[in-house]
Amino acid sequence: MSRTSNRADGDIVQDFLSVADLLEEPQLAQLYAYLAREREATVQDVMDDLELAQGTAYSYVNRLVDAGVVDVTDDEQPRRYAVREIDLTVTTAAGDREYTITPALIDAVGRRETDADIDIYIDRHGVAGLATALTYAVARERGEVTHRLMAEDLNISPLAAEMILQALRPVVHEHYDTEEAGTGLDELDIDGNETGDA
Incomplete structure (x- = not known):
């Protein structure tokens, strides 16, 4: 799709x-x-x-x-x-952010029913905020960022950052290659793929 x-x-x-x-x-x-x-x-x-x-x-x-x-x-x-595989990119009305909706994000949303940390995070930051957290979770599992860096970047508490990163860890391991180190956070899209020329 x-x-x-x-x-x-x-x-x-x-x-x-x-x-x-x-x-x-x-x-x-x-x-x-x-x-x-x-x-x-x-x-x-x-x-x-x-x-x-x-x-x-x-x-x-x-x-x-x-x-x-x-x-x-x-x-x-x-x-x-x-x-059907979903890969749909949505741009905000202001045109300043893009979000790619993928099976990994849908999986994370589906876990809202059974994971209170994901449920609370979506309540506070919306699905767009969860998509951003998922990007950080991929980078964290690859050893590229810490929960403190995420907290600072997103203006949330370090505890909130750590909680959502831990909650998203199973999603990351199911959908992404976490051995692929060296990709910077700014080079990841929401799908976890590298952006730029192929």
Whole structure:
């Protein structure tokens, strides 16, 4: 679901609205992250692994299919579902910041349901703030920044910085290559990839 400039505006807006649903509803984000990890799954798998009631599991899967972020990969019963990779860049109205919405960020939002530190951080700083914290978490795991540097840069307490960095650590290890040292924080985008010429 990577977006380029040759897409029709209506398609891009629809994609953004679909992703916005994931970022606003942690349960949907959690399901998307689960399907991304599993590569493919049935509704029964979702029910068992995420401990969801049958009606809830079908409702969530159908919402993600309708939103265009999950595909049916096998029409035979039981149907199997897989995610579409999301890589959508959003620029603020002022044009001064860009955020790349990726499976890692969606996974972090999905953990809001089970991790109080992520939940509190989103309440205080929003999803955009979580995206920024995720960038710092990648750099921290690569040994490039400390929680004190993050706290100073973002004007938050060192304790708050340490708490969110610890909460995001499992997300970082699941989605990023943390052995890739030497990339500066200013060279990372929200997806954790190096920016610049390829």
